[in-house]
Amino acid sequence: MKEIVTVQVGDFANFVGSHFWNFQDELLGLAGNPSADSVFKNQDLNMDVLYRTGETQQGIPSYTPRLLSINLRGSLGSMSSRGTLYTEVASTTPDVVTWTGRVSTQASEPYKRNLFLQRLYEEEESLNMINEIRGSNNGSQSEYEDKDITECLENGVQFWTDYSKVHYHPRSLYELNGVWAHVEEFDNYGIGRDSFAWAAQGEEIGDRLRFFVEECDHIQGFQFVVDDSGGFSAVASEFLENIVDEYTNIPVLLYAVQGSGSRTNLQSRKRAVLEDLHDAVSFSRLSSYCKLIVPVGLPSLSKSKASRFLHIEDAKHYHSSAVYAAALHSISLPFRMVPVGPTADACSVSGAVDVHGVVQMLSGQGRQNMVSVLDVAMPAPALTGEQNELSLLEILQPLTPQIAEDVEDMQAIEHMTVHGALASEGHRASVGEVKDTVDAAFRCANTRPMFCHLSVALSPLPIPLPFPSIFGNNVGQHGELMSGQITNSSPKGSLDIHSIPMAARLRSSSIVLPLLESKLRNLHQFGIQRGAAGAELLRSWGFGQEELVEMEEMLSKMVAALHPPQLSSDSD
Incomplete structure (x- = not known):
């Protein structure tokens, strides 16, 4: 087995991660549910790739994500930093040895569980009671209806833990010392760099990661999700630098995520320069410590083509993170597929590949491009049918910002995942039907990778x-797409939609050039050239001229690698 260790750094990254792990938990529950759809019974997915088995202090077997989550203090809402499986009795009397004066304690009221978390807690208590009293099959019925819960979440999510239905290992949830969520600004690279000292906190974080890595039989890679809209990218960079030194042969696949509307709309020139420099420095630093970086996060997801069948409120991270998490789930499915033989038509999966294989495929051929574009179709259309206006390839839309459109790149490399696809009359398509449809779409396409x-x-x-x-x-x-006029205007959720077909794609292509050129231009214009408006700002962040020039050279090489070869001007 080839395990993956997932690392989530920052608030929005953990919003994405919370949905991602909910998908995994739902798959596990459906696989063991006798009344669930049969398609979930034999998924041919090895969940041990993402999960670890263990045992609680009471000797109860546990199955928890192989995850390290890093965030600010106070970012866990009603959840303890030790998760929910292990009890912890906090001391109310601080043990102060060297201070002989009076001691006062400032304590805030703990956050209360919302309706969703209250019902989870009640169901767990009921299950434990049934296990203790054998022969009883009458658990207490929750007073909270599903409709009440979905309305509560739709209007009241503050923390990523508010909608998490997953148990976490005590070593998984780490809160940074000295910086409190919703109290202090943590909105640029310099603040993140100043607040995180590797000597003080890095060793503890490194030990937690080492715990998950050392129990792996054969780790296939790290899956990093980093909030790239504030100081967390600096924390991730410091952490990644040490990971690369310690785990030299383990590839890092990094998703740099930003929530919709995370940048200031009405901003001063000073604020615009700060954000442009943050994005340039963050991208340069993060990309130098990973094998493949995937920028994810549109300025307005609600107005994008990716939301063609969705109703997104950009201001709600709860909304946009769900779409990004669904795409990450889809594109990572091959990492945990059970490999099958050449006669895959009778199987439920085809095309298993590990993290190293995808990284080599997208970054190690030809141009050595290490930046990939993420596309999604949510939900994916049926393979055939009148209601399907666009083909599967045409309906895939980018979640990566600042990319070019209608660019023909003869050297493009793609990795695509399609799962749960529907055939013409609502029946699920077989593996062979999906492969034939995609092949036919490529033959008819104007451009192909x-x-x-x-x-x-x-x-x-x-x-x-x-x-x-x-x-x-x-x-x-x-997830079937219905034709005709629908009068009801309220969006649908989990009470109406049970599952959806999905398609996701990673592309190594020159379409990412505008994004790279923008970061290179901003770094040079605002940070390096003589009289640059942000030169003093970068110095306050701890960057010297030599380090900035190295960043510029690295970005220049990435841009040059993607430029199409120039045709010779010599004439016959």
Whole structure:
């Protein structure tokens, strides 16, 4: 088995991660539920790739994500930093040895569980009671209805833990010392760099990561999700630098995520320069410590083509993070597929590949491009049918910002995953039908990549109860796209949609050039050239001229690698 260790750094990264782990938990529950759809019973997915087995202090077996989550203090809401499986009795009397004066304690009221978390707690208590009293099958019925819970979440999510239905290991949740969420600003690279001292906190974080790595039999890679809209990118960079030194042969696949509207709309020139420099420095630093970086996060997801069948409120991280998490789930499915033989048509999966394989595929061929674009179709259309206006390839839309459109790149490399696809009459398509449809779409396409790796799975994306109500009214119970006029205007959620077919794609292509050129231009114009408006700002962040020039050279090489070869001007 090849395990993956996931690291989530920052608030929005953990919003994305909370949805991601809810999907995994839902798959696990459906696989063991006798009344669930049969497509979830034999998924041919090895969940041990993402999860670890253990045992609680009471000797009860546990199954928890192989995860390290890093965030500010006070960012966990009602959840303890030790998770929910292990009890912890906090001391109310501080043990102060060297101070002989009076001691006062300032304590804030703990956050109360919302309706969703209260019901989870009640169900766990009821299950424990049934296990203790054998022969009893009458658990207490929760007073909270599903509709009340979904409305509560739709209007009241403050923390990523508010909608998390997953148990976490005590070593998984780490809160940074000295910086409190919602109290202090943590909105640029310099603040993150100043607040994180590796000597003080890095060793503890490193020990926690080492705990998960050392129990792996054969780790295939690190899956990093980093909040790239504030100081967390500096924390991640410091952490990654040490990871690369310690785990030299383990590839890092990094998703740099930003919530919609995370940048200031009405901003002063000073604020604009700060944000542009932050983005340039953050991208340069993060990309230098990973094998493949995937920028994820549109300025307005609600106005993008990716939301064609969705109703997104950009101001709600609860909404946008659900879409990004669904894409990450889909594109990472091949990492945990059980490998099958050449006769895959009778199987439920095809195209298994590990992190190293995807990284080599997208960054190690030809141009050595290490930046990838993430596309998604949510939900994916049926393979055939009158209601399907666009083909599967045409409906995939980018979640990566600042990319070029309608660019023909003969050297493009793609890795695509399609799962839970529907055939013409609502029936699920077989693995072979999906592969034939994608092949036919490529033959008819105006442009096609130099190489495309396709992974297919039969199991769709399950929609757990705490998923937001973001689906349009033309989306059916199983993600089918319905034609005709729908009068009801309220968006659908988990009470109406049980699962959806998905398609996601990573592209190594020159379409990412505008994003790279923008970061290179901003770094030079605002930080390096003589009289640059942000030169003093970068010095306050701890960057010297030599380090900035190295960043500029690195970005220049990335841009040069993607430029098409110039045709010779010599004439006959």
